[in-house]
Structures are given as C-alpha cells and as structure tokens.
C-alpha cells in the first residue's frame with residue numbers, strides 16, 4: 001500500500017479535465033499524481049479556435065499541435081443548407097497522448113493504470129489500480145474525479161436529459177473531396193460527418209438510446225447507412241462508401257451531478273457535467289471547469305474558514321452551465337421544425353424547460369460574490385446582470401465594478 005500525504009492529490013482520469021486539473025494543482029504547489037489510461041478507441045471530435053487558444057495559454061502545446069487546420073462546417077437542418085463556420089478536428093487518442101506529453105514536460109507524475117475501485121473509508125480515499133498485471137492500493141485525503149462519463153454516479157444526486165446514444169464508424173472511399181464537416185438532421189436523430197479529404201469519412205449518428213431498433217455492435221454500420229439514406233437529397237451519397245470500421249457506441253445523455261464537490265473530492269469535466277454534443281464545446285467546458293477547480297481545492301484545503309463558500313461557488317457554476325448548455329441544445333433542436341412530432345425531436349425540443357437561453361444584458365446591480373483570484377476563491381464586488389446572475393468580475397482584464 002502506498003501512503004500519500006495530505007498535500008498529495010490524486011487525479012483520476014487522463015482526459016482534458018484530469019490533465020488541466022493536475023497541471024493547475026501542481027502550479028499551486030501540490031504534489032499531484034495523475035492516474036488513468038488513454039482510451040484506444042477511434043473517436044473524432046471537433047473543437048473551436050478558442051479551445052486551441054485555451055490549450056496554448058495553459059501550457060498544452062503538444063495537445064494543440066494535434067489539432068487539424070480549420071475545415072468548413074456545413075449544416076443541413078430544417079431542409080436548409082448553410083455554411084455555418086469552421087471546426088478543427090482532433091483524433092482523441094492522439095490528442096490525449098499530446099496532453100500527457102505536456103504533463104510529462106511539466107514534471108507531473110503520471111501512472112498509466114486502470115482504476116478498479118474507489119472508496120472512502122473513514123475519511124480516507126482508497127483507490128485500487130492495476131497496471132501491467134500488478135495491483136496497488138493508493139490512499140489519499142483528497143481526490144479529483146476526472147474519469148469523464150465513466151466516473152461512477154452512485155450516491156450522487158443526478159439530473160439527466162433525454163437518453164441519447166451516439167453510434168460512430170468510419171468508411172473508405174475513392175472520391176476526391178476537400179476536408180469538411182457536416183451536421184445534419186434526420187427524422188429520428190442527427191448526424192455529424194467528418195470528411196477527411198484522404199479517402200475516409202467518419203460518421204456519428206445520435207439517436208434516442210431507448211430506440212428499440214438499436215443494433216448490436218456488428219450491425220452498427222448497416223444501421224447507420226440506413227439512416228444516412230435520408231441525407232441523399234442533401235447530396236450525401238453513402239452508397240460509394242466501403243469497408244466500414246471502428247464501430248463504436250458512446251453514451252451522450254446530458255448529465256449533471258449536483259453533489260460535485262466536498263471537502264475531500266471534486267468532480268471536474270464530464271464527471272461533473274456532460275452536455276449533449278449538439279450544444280457543442282464539451283472539451284472547452286471540461287477544460288474550463290478543470291481550470292477553476294484548483295483554486296476551489298486550494299481554498300478547501302488551505303482556507304478551511306472559506307470552504308463552504310468555495311464549494312457553493314463551484315457547485316453553482318456547474319449547475320448554471322449545465323442549464324445554459326441544455327437550453328442551447330434545445331434551441332438547436334427547435335430550429336428543426338419538420339420532425340417536431342417525432343419522439344426524438346419532441347423530447348429534446350421541450351427539455352430542460354421553456355425558459356430563454358439568454359436574457360438581456362440588463363444590469364440588476366452589484367453584489368459581493370465569490371470569484372477566482374490568485375489561486376483561491378475570494379469575495380469581490382461583481383456586476384449582476386439578468387443574463388449573468390452569478391456575476392461578472394472582470395471585463396477585458398479590468399474590474400467590472402469600480
């Protein structure tokens with residue numbers, strides 16, 4: 001058994017949230033060990049320019065190097081075609097290894113292992129891990145839970161959106177096409193297509209996970225092709241695609257864990273809150289929560305009298321973000337009016353509520369609220385607007401309240 005000191009924090013999960021938390025905590029002077037393993041499944045995701053900026057600003061230069069140049073993004077939604085904006089494409093396995101290279105350069109202790117069991121025994125965390133056939137038990141006073149959607153939900157109060165699943169697969173073809181991305185609606189779901197420009201097409205089909213026609217793994221590709229037929233009128237001709245591979249099913253239900261922080265643990269990234277991929281920016285949101293988490297942990301551990309304020313600050317932020325992203329997703333679903341009677345669309349156009357996503361930037365007043373300041377959560381004067389009820393502390397690097 002390896003005994004760890006109170007100021008030695010274990011971070012569970014080696015994705016963007018685990019990496020950003022580990023780095024932030026190390027910079028605040030903690031000994032950090034990152035536990036986890038990079039998934040070797042083929043997953044393609046799209047990120048925006050601001051994620052690349054955030055990666056570079058926060059020291060994840062190797063990860064930022066794994067990102068593609070911008071590719072145009074088209075949408076076929078509600079029977080209309082638009083060129084929406086651009087996206088940058090990442091292959092998640094490569095990207096996550098990039099994050100680990102950055103952590104290695106920063107001197108963070110990383111242990112490539114499977115986390116088998118985590119329990120709190122009389123205030124101590126006991127984490128059983130295996131690597132290369134060897135078992136070990138680690139003990140810590142504080143853990144950062146960053147195992148994404150794999151983080152156990154038991155004993156946590158959770159809120160969930162409509163149950164969704166994303167089926168993904170790659171096809172080969174011999175057509176000459178420039179790289180691009182397409183997001184398209186179909187009668188019982190939506191499809192995201194990444195055309196690599198090098199003879200391969202990655203497809204992600206999101207449907208309701210309670211759909212009784214969902215296939216077994218071997219039948220994922222034909223099931224997806226059947227749904228892709230609906231896009232022929234939009235010029236997407238999957239009949240020319242061959243040799244399907246890398247079939248995968250990924251849960252994509254929106255989940256909020258209300259109980260995401262205490263005096264001995266914090267959940268960051270997808271482990272705290274996951275949004276419907278349609279509302280986008282999962283990696284950005286994960287990085288964002290992981291970038292404020294170190295200040296929350298620092299306050300909880302080093303300023304016990306401020307502990308409850310730091311805990312409420314983090315919990316309120318995660319809850320606020322979840323609701324906002326849920327409404328953003330709902331607004332995208334509502335832009336599709338052809339299928340509003342179909343069960344998939346009906347459930348998502350009405351969830352989470354009927355409230356507007358954004359309210360006018362009308363100023364309500366000023367209040368003293370917690371903010372992230374010099375590695376701690378501290379109270380400051382902030383500007384409260386209808387749209388930003390948690391308050392705005394800084395605008396362009398200057399205090400919003402003078």
Ligand SMILES: Cc1cc2nc3c(=O)[nH]c(=O)nc-3n(C[C@H](O)[C@H](O)[C@H](O)COP(=O)(O)OP(=O)(O)OC[C@H]3O[C@@H](n4cnc5c(N)ncnc54)[C@H](O)[C@@H]3O)c2cc1C
Nearest residue numbers: 013014015016017036037045046115148166269270282283
């Ligand atoms: C279908 C789908 C499509 C998406 N598309 C996009 C997109 O295009 N753009 C975007 O920005 N976001 C997208 N997202 C969201 C994005 O994937 C997540 O928000 C982001 O990866 C969360 O980062 P994280 O670090 O919190 O969790 P993860 O990235 O899930 O990282 C968790 C880490 O913990 C490790 N781990 C878990 N359990 C164990 C264990 N028991 N032992 C050891 N290691 C373990 C995993 O291997 C992984 O390395 C998508 C999500 C889904 C489901």
